[in-house]
Amino acid sequence: MLKHRVIPCLLLRGGGLVKTLKFANPKYVGDPINAIRIFNDKEVDELMVLDIVASKEHRAPNFALIEQFASECFMPLCYGGGIRTIAQAQQLFSLGVEKICLQTAVLEDLSVVTRLADRFGSQAVLVSVDIKRNWLGKPDLYAAATGKTVKQPWLEFSRRVVAAGAGELVVNAVDRDGTLIGMDLALIREACADLSVPVIAMGGAGSLADIKAATDAGASAVAAGAFFVFHGPHRAVLITYPQYHELENLWRSNRGE
Amino acid sequence: MITIIDYGMGNLGSIVNMLKRVGADVAVASSATAVSAADKLIIPGVGAFDHGMAGMNNGWIDVLNEAVIHRGVPVLGICLGMQLMCRSSEEGHLPGLGWIDAHVKRFRVNDAPTLKVPHMGWNTVTVVKPNPLIEVGQDEQRFYFVHSYHVVCSHPEDVLAVTHHGYHFAAVVSHANIFGVQFHPEKSHRFGMDLMKKFVEF
Numbered sequence: 001m002l003k004h005r006v007i008p009c010l011l012l013r014g015g016g017l018v019k020t021l022k023f024a025n026p027k028y029v030g031d032p033i034n035a036i037r038i039f040n041d042k043e044v045d046e047l048m049v050l051d052i053v054a055s056k057e058h059r060a061p062n063f064a065l066i067e068q069f070a071s072e073c074f075m076p077l078c079y080g081g082g083i084r085t086i087a088q089a090q091q092l093f094s095l096g097v098e099k100i101c102l103q104t105a106v107l108e109d110l111s112v113v114t115r116l117a118d119r120f121g122s123q124a125v126l127v128s129v130d131i132k133r134n135w136l137g138k139p140d141l142y143a144a145a146t147g148k149t150v151k152q153p154w155l156e157f158s159r160r161v162v163a164a165g166a167g168e169l170v171v172n173a174v175d176r177d178g179t180l181i182g183m184d185l186a187l188i189r190e191a192c193a194d195l196s197v198p199v200i201a202m203g204g205a206g207s208l209a210d211i212k213a214a215t216d217a218g219a220s221a222v223a224a225g226a227f228f229v230f231h232g233p234h235r236a237v238l239i240t241y242p243q244y245h246e247l248e249n250l251w252r253s254n255r256g257e
Numbered sequence: 258m259i260t261i262i263d264y265g266m267g268n269l270g271s272i273v274n275m276l277k278r279v280g281a282d283v284a285v286a287s288s289a290t291a292v293s294a295a296d297k298l299i300i301p302g303v304g305a306f307d308h309g310m311a312g313m314n315n316g317w318i319d320v321l322n323e324a325v326i327h328r329g330v331p332v333l334g335i336c337l338g339m340q341l342m343c344r345s346s347e348e349g350h351l352p353g354l355g356w357i358d359a360h361v362k363r364f365r366v367n368d369a370p371t372l373k374v375p376h377m378g379w380n381t382v383t384v385v386k387p388n389p390l391i392e393v394g395q396d397e398q399r400f401y402f403v404h405s406y407h408v409v410c411s412h413p414e415d416v417l418a419v420t421h422h423g424y425h426f427a428a429v430v431s432h433a434n435i436f437g438v439q440f441h442p443e444k445s446h447r448f449g450m451d452l453m454k455k456f457v458e459f
Contacts, residue, residue: 005378043446045379071274076401076444093303096270098403098444121304123375123403167375198373220373 003251005045005221006211008228008241009202010035012051012081015065019225020052021178023130023144029229029237032065036072039228042241044075048101048170048223050128051081055104055145060084063091070096078126089116093124101126101170104145110164117165126200127166129158131187132174139187142174158195168198170223176204178226183214192218208242212250259457260295262321263287264312266337267301268443275443279454289320297456298330302337306361306406307349309341318354325356331434332356333456339430339437340408348406356435358411359427366423375405376422382429382440388417389459390436390452391429398448400428400440407439 010032011018017035018026029035032049039047049069054061061082070077079092080101089100105112106127117125131154132142141154150157158169171191173184183204192199198220205211205224214222231238242250261272263285276283276299286292298321302309313321324330334342343353346361353361366372380402384393391398400420407426410416418429420439430437436456442449 003379040446067270070270073271074275074278074444074446074450076403076441093268094270096268096274098268098271098441123377124303198377221378 003247004211004215004219005200006242006247007046007048007078007200007221007223008039008044009048009050009223009225010229011225012049012062012065013053015062017229018052019178019229023142023147023174023177026052027235030239033068033072035229035239036069038239039241040072040074043244044241046076046078046221047073048078048080050079050101052144054082058082060088061092063095066092066097067095080126080128084112086115086119089120093120099124099126099168101128103128103130104143106161107143107150110160113161113164113166117167122165122167122197125166126168126170127161128170128172129154129161129191130172130174131184133184155190155194158191162195162197166197168200168220169195170200170202171219173203179204180206180226180230182206182210183217183222185213185217188214188217188219208246208250215251258282258284258295259297259299260284260286260292261299261301262292262317262338264300264309264315264317266304266309266312268303268441269301271441271443272299272301272335275450275453276457279450279457281453281457289316292317292320292324295324295330297459298324298332300332300334300338300341302335302339302341303403304337305348306337306340306346306353307351309337310349310351310353313341313354314351321354325435329434331456331459332436334435334437335443336404336439336441339439340406342435342437343408346406357408357415357430357432357437359408359415359430360411361406362409363406364423364426369423372423375403376407377403379445380420380422380440382418382420384418384429386414386417388429388431390431390438390455391418400438400442400445400448402440404439408437 078099140149201219420428
């Protein structure tokens with residue numbers, strides 16, 4: 001059986017890499033090219049790079065920088081941030097990006113998903129569904145570009161995104177971002193039970209056991225940021241990624257081998 | 258000179274990046290006239306079969322047939338590029354290039370509810386026939402796949418390597434100078450780099 005993908009997610013802000021805590025307080029963690037080279041050497045399954053200010057600042061993707069990323073990535077590369085048009089997507093794919101991740105444009109107009117999926121195939125179009133629990137613990141759909149919750153129920157929005165043609169959904173728990181305290185398993189379970197496409201769970205992974213728990217809850221893949229860039233209680237920057245055999249062993253027990 | 262056919266369906270950047278990394282001389286052909294200078298060809302491809310064949314029908318077919326069938330130029334089809342080299346596909350209505358006596362079928366994994374289609378992610382490849390592209394190694398060789406359809410060869414001897422997703426399917430095929438890989442070597446770390454290097458040196 002196919003093993004699950006484990007995906008480092010790097011956040012880009014003005015040409016540098018940052019890591020956030022609950023989508024706030026971006027901390028500079030280094031140079032993106034250097035980090036990408038290290039992840040390439042570690043033979044990561046896939047890599048995700050999200051520009052967290054492009055949509056906020058109404059900016060297009062930084063194509064020159066992304067071109068440099070792609071030339072260092074001999075694994076699938078997913079880019080998100082500021083993508084609004086077919087032409088931008090086309091340019092990203094021609095640079096060597098395999099998948100694009102959308103959010104802000106989709107919240108404004110769902111049809112962008114269909115246009116992109118028709119042109120480039122569903123496998124290339126991801127949508128990040130960010131979810132923040134309110135004071136009652138109820139999950140609300142969240143718009144990262146504005147920092148506000150959206151009225152539309154998150155699961156209904158997710159279903160519409162899938163029906164529109166998205167090939168994968170990133171289910172990102174805002175309250176867990178950067179915390180390393182474990183993933184929102186209830187959320188992952190609900191999303192995976194309902195949606196027909198692969199779900200990439202994100203937010204809160206702090207150990208291999210957390211990753212295993214997310215895949216047991218139904219996630220096809222797990223993405224993480226802090227887990228791969230911070231080390232120790234003082235959050236010193238150190239780029240790591242599990243050894244292949246560690247990941248293999250993680251899922252061996254329920255593969256019946 | 259390795260020439261990548263740009264018929265409008267590819268992740269060309271990734272393939273160019275990897276070929277450069279293994280030291281190959283690379284050109285991207287966006288018109289059919291450029292094919293005559295090619296020592297080797299790569300047909301990339303991501304997307305739907307009929308879209309791909311429509312791109313091929315846009316002036317490529319004659320010049321490719323001349324190079325591949327008459328001149329015997331080695332060609333590597335990647336993912337959809339491999340599928341287009343077959344006779345037909347369940348995904349579309351247009352005939353394929355027909356270089357390999359094979360048909361393309363959709364995955365049928367209904368009896369295995371945990372398996373999803375598309376088959377997406379890393380999977381291992383088992384070599385079933387010695388060949389110039391991928392060694393019968395002791396070590397596990399893994400590659401990145403993204404596809405909902407797979408190639409079924411009419412002649413089992415055209416299958417070089419298989420992968421399991423619900424059942425075994427052809428991951429690498431060849432017939433004479435024609436090679437096809439269902440996975441993406443350009444996105445498969447050292448495993449893919451090794452395969453691309455072998456194709457460059459073939």
